Amino acid sequence: MTEAITAGIPADAAIAQHGPVVSAKDVTRRYGEGETAVDALRGVSLDVGKGQLTAVMGPSGSGKSTLMHILAGLDRPTSGEVWIAGTEISKLNDNALTKLRREHIGFVFQFFNLLPMLTAEENVVLPLTIAGTKPDKAWVDDLLGRIKIADRRRHRPAEMSGGQQQRVAIARALVSRPTVVFADEPTGNLDSATSGEILTLVREAVDNYGQTTVMVTHDAHAASIADRVLFLGDGRIVRDIGRSSPNEILRAMEETGSR
Amino acid sequence: MTAFALRGLLLRKLRTVLTGVAIVLGVAMISGTYVLTDSISNAFSAIFTQTYRGTDAVVSGKSAFSLSNNGTTSNPSFDESLLAKVKALPGVDAAIGGVAGQAQLIGRNGKAIVFGGAPNLGFSVDPTQARFNSLTLVSGRWPKTGEVVVDRQTAGKKHIAIGQQLGVQAQGPVERLRVSGLVKFGAVGTIGGATLAGFDLRTAQHLFAEQGKLDQIRVAGKKAVSQAKLLAEIRSILPPETQVRSGDKQASSDAKDTNSFIGFLQKFLLSFGGVALFVGAFVIANSLSITIAQRTREFATLRTIGASRRQVLRSVILEALAIGVISSVVGLFLGLALAKGLFKLFDAVGFTLPNNGLVLHPRTVVVALIVGIVVTVAASLRPAFRATRVPPISAVREGAPLPPGRFHRFRGVGAAATALLGFAALIYGLFGSGLGTAKVLLYMGVGALLIFVGVALFSSRIVVPLARALGYPATRIGGAAGALARDNAQRNPQRTASTAAALMIGLALVTLVATLASSIIGTFNSAVDDLARGQFYAITAQNNFSPIPVSAARAAAKTPGLSGIASVRAGDAQVFGHTHQLTAVDPTIGKILTLKWKHGSQAAASRS
Numbered sequence: 058m059t060e061a062i063t064a065g066i067p068a069d070a071a072i073a074q075h076g077p078v079v080s081a082k083d084v085t086r087r088y089g090e091g092e093t094a095v096d097a098l099r100g101v102s103l104d105v106g107k108g109q110l111t112a113v114m115g116p117s118g119s120g121k122s123t124l125m126h127i128l129a130g131l132d133r134p135t136s137g138e139v140w141i142a143g144t145e146i147s148k149l150n151d152n153a154l155t156k157l158r159r160e161h162i163g164f165v166f167q168f169f170n171l172l173p174m175l176t177a178e179e180n181v182v183l184p185l186t187i188a189g190t191k192p193d194k195a196w197v198d199d200l201l202g203r204i205k206i207a208d209r210r211r212h213r214p215a216e217m218s219g220g221q222q223q224r225v226a227i228a229r230a231l232v233s234r235p236t237v238v239f240a241d242e243p244t245g246n247l248d249s250a251t252s253g254e255i256l257t258l259v260r261e262a263v264d265n266y267g268q269t270t271v272m273v274t275h276d277a278h279a280a281s282i283a284d285r286v287l288f289l290g291d292g293r294i295v296r297d298i299g300r301s302s303p304n305e306i307l308r309a310m311e312e313t314g315s316r
Numbered sequence: 317m318t319a320f321a322l323r324g325l326l327l328r329k330l331r332t333v334l335t336g337v338a339i340v341l342g343v344a345m346i347s348g349t350y351v352l353t354d355s356i357s358n359a360f361s362a363i364f365t366q367t368y369r370g371t372d373a374v375v376s377g378k379s380a381f382s383l384s385n386n387g388t389t390s391n392p393s394f395d396e397s398l399l400a401k402v403k404a405l406p407g408v409d410a411a412i413g414g415v416a417g418q419a420q421l422i423g424r425n426g427k428a429i430v431f432g433g434a435p436n437l438g439f440s441v442d443p444t445q446a447r448f449n450s451l452t453l454v455s456g457r458w459p460k461t462g463e464v465v466v467d468r469q470t471a472g473k474k475h476i477a478i479g480q481q482l483g484v485q486a487q488g489p490v491e492r493l494r495v496s497g498l499v500k501f502g503a504v505g506t507i508g509g510a511t512l513a514g515f516d517l518r519t520a521q522h523l524f525a526e527q528g529k530l531d532q533i534r535v536a537g538k539k540a541v542s543q544a545k546l547l548a549e550i551r552s553i554l555p556p557e558t559q560v561r562s563g564d565k566q567a568s569s570d571a572k573d574t575n576s577f578i579g580f581l582q583k584f585l586l587s588f589g590g591v592a593l594f595v596g597a598f599v600i601a602n603s604l605s606i607t608i609a610q611r612t613r614e615f616a617t618l619r620t621i622g623a624s625r626r627q628v629l630r631s632v633i634l635e636a637l638a639i640g641v642i643s644s645v646v647g648l649f650l651g652l653a654l655a656k657g658l659f660k661l662f663d664a665v666g667f668t669l670p671n672n673g674l675v676l677h678p679r680t681v682v683v684a685l686i687v688g689i690v691v692t693v694a695a696s697l698r699p700a701f702r703a704t705r706v707p708p709i710s711a712v713r714e715g716a717p718l719p720p721g722r723f724h725r726f727r728g729v730g731a732a733a734t735a736l737l738g739f740a741a742l743i744y745g746l747f748g749s750g751l752g753t754a755k756v757l758l759y760m761g762v763g764a765l766l767i768f769v770g771v772a773l774f775s776s777r778i779v780v781p782l783a784r785a786l787g788y789p790a791t792r793i794g795g796a797a798g799a800l801a802r803d804n805a806q807r808n809p810q811r812t813a814s815t816a817a818a819l820m821i822g823l824a825l826v827t828l829v830a831t832l833a834s835s836i837i838g839t840f841n842s843a844v845d846d847l848a849r850g851q852f853y854a855i856t857a858q859n860n861f862s863p864i865p866v867s868a869a870r871a872a873a874k875t876p877g878l879s880g881i882a883s884v885r886a887g888d889a890q891v892f893g894h895t896h897q898l899t900a901v902d903p904t905i906g907k908i909l910t911l912k913w914k915h916g917s918q919a920a921a922s923r924s
Contacts, residue, residue, distance in 0.1 A: 159622035174323035
């Protein structure tokens with residue numbers, strides 16, 4: 058069955074050119090043991106090409122969040138392999154995973170997860186501070202300009218709107234120029250107007266900086282900015298389509314039972 | 317990361333302050349104790365330095381053996397003819413003889429003037445030799461024969477005026493003396509509750525029943541003569557029952573008694589400070605554990621954006637360090653206020669301590685800061701390690717449980733072992749033979765400490781069954797609220813247990829003090845009750861240690877209706893090569909007190 062799904066993936070120019078930057082091979086994830094065990098993932102394989110924006114969709118319980126947690130090294134697969142930037146990460150120890158997160162992974166959360174005691178600018182450069190590298194001022198100024206909070210760089214999260222907070226969070230994910238950015242329902246906690254701004258920002262990062270991005274969403278509009286949309290159902294990839302309009306995505310959702 | 321840790325504290329101001337208060341109080345008690353005792357000790361040393369002002373050498377009687385340090389026995393006096401011989405020495409510039417002792421002042425109402433347990437000092441003054449005089453005349457004039465000068469503090473409190481007659485009683489019946497002047501003791505602020513009475517030499521010798529005798533000769537040498545030479549010169553003419561010491565040595569020898577009292581006070585108060593810090597450590601550990609549980613998502617977020625466990629650990633410890641430093645500094649200064657308050661408190665309960673201004677030694681600063689900071693940081697270690705176990709996935713998923721720590725499975729065994737070790741130390745301290753008081757206290761203290769920690773560690777195990785048992789009536793009476801209370805207590809057993817631990821220590825402390833007080837009183841009561849035969853009365857000086865004249869016993873014997881009277885006198889004696897405190901009694905004692913005889917009998921004692 059796994060082969061059938063893999064076979065269904067269309068040939069991708071980016072992967073052909075550079076090889077995948079993120080890939081999963083026969084990944085399964087089982088929670089609990091014995092009769093009460095739940096299979097969240099039942100064998101997922103996928104390759105994410107460099108500079109691509111991939112959306113992962115699916116109804117709740119489909120395993121899309123679990124898949125992202127495993128791809129990002131937050132959770133470990135029960136079986137299978139996960140590769141990021143040429144490293145198999147599913148068996149790395151805590152220190153190696155920390156190093157991997159610093160160098161290769163950026164994160165955008167549904168609930169922003171900014172640190173409340175730090176200013177916008179401090180939040181943006183925090184990954185660099187933690188890694189002990191000096192921020193490149195021009196690059197940070199460029200980012201702050203792009204997220205349009207240059208005048209609020211000394212404000213704390215509590216003094217900012219949800220959209221502004223998420224823009225800061227996106228800048229934070231981009232600041233270390235990671236191999237891949239994972240976005241977990243980045244518009245899930247925002248109204249539709251603000252969602253539009255955030256999606257534009259995510260798309261710009263891919264177009265302007267070639268930022269490889271994996272985004273989990275249940276919103277067809279959000280998925281329509283992606284170069285590729287994966288549909289999960291019952292722990293498997295059930296559909297894999299290229300760039301599509303919201304309507305095409307809605308149709309695919311209906312066909313795969315994602316709605 | 318530093319900003320993250322420190323600004324986080326500002327974000328949780330109230331909790332940070334409340335956490336810090338526990339340490340502030342503990343440190344304040346420690347620094348307050350040091351400041352208080354250093355100040356007292358400084359005041360005493362100022363008093364003794366003042367006493368031997370201008371004195372190069374001091375001649376005094378020599379006891380046949382070294383006396384115990386309880387102050388009831390003083391060196392013997394010597395014949396006053398020695399003074400002329402000392403004065404005649406070529407190296408001696410000036411010398412005066414003096415006598416001193418306990419002199420009770422009697423107020424207008426006929427009652428003895430006593431402030432708490434402070435001494436009532438009487439001594440001769442020689443205003444002609446100003447260089448040796450430690451007293452300064454405030455008003456009136458120096459005393460002639462049959463006159464007395466009184467310190468202005470006592471005079472003020474008891475409304476003693478110049479020209480009035482004042483009762484003074486030393487080694488004889490009460491004498492009526494005229495108050496000729498008021499004095500103060502050098503530059504010392506307060507000499508405590510002591511009363512000072514100065515007489516001319518003849519009057520003093522008469523009062524202390526030392527006619528023709530001296531307790532001390534103070535000597536000032538000629539400028540060109542070195543102290544060593546002066547001492548050697550004096551030593552060459554001294555009769556065997558006297559000795560000579562330099563003024564400084566005599567002052568420090570006199571200070572010995574007071575220093576042992578101060579040492580006791582210091583240890584007593586420090587142990588309270590130690591307990592306060594121990595409780596503080598529990599409060600901090602608890603408080604940090606709660607904030608860390610609340611900030612799980614913050615730590616997880618830090619982990620997802622690349623923070624290592626070590627960085628998380630460091631940020632929590634840094635927080636504790638900041639709390640520790642600030643609290644310790646605040647506590648240090650609060651201790652100064654506390655010392656001042658203690659002086660006032662002791663004064664209010666009638667136990668006025670000598671005071672010559674607060675003294676803050678560098679040692680106080682160093683000890684208070686180090687202890688406060690170390691305790692805070694040590695208390696933060698467990699919560700800090702818990703924070704490092706927050707998995708990154710908690711940033712995206714609510715309620716991901718903390719994985720158990722490496723030592724989790726040893727917790728039960730560790731708790732039991734700690735408590736058992738504590739019990740062992742406690743029992744050894746209680747029943748172990750041949751242990752000194754200090755060691756007994758040490759073993760018991762360490763034992764109690766270990767038991768506390770052991771019980772605190774283990775108690776999380778019994779929270780769940782205990783809450784279930786207690787929860788049953790709670791749900792029957794309280795309904796939904798009762799059930800919520802039970803479930804809340806069970807939800808995080810460790811939190812429930814550590815909260816209870818702080819309460820446990822508080823209760824134990826109250827029990828300890830109550831038990832100690834009642835058993836001390838009980839011991840004395842039963843000792844006295846066992847001794848007494850029928851109704852008996854004791855006559856003592858009002859401060860319980862000044863000697864009372866023999867004539868008082870003779871006068872009391874004339875009271876009608878007495879079945880017997882016995883005098884008691886205590887002192888030091890050398891017996892079989894050791895110095896012992898002896899109590900001498902009249903043979904009639906058997907009529908009044910029941911003595912338990914190990915050998916011999918009451919009859920044998922009465923025969924002599």
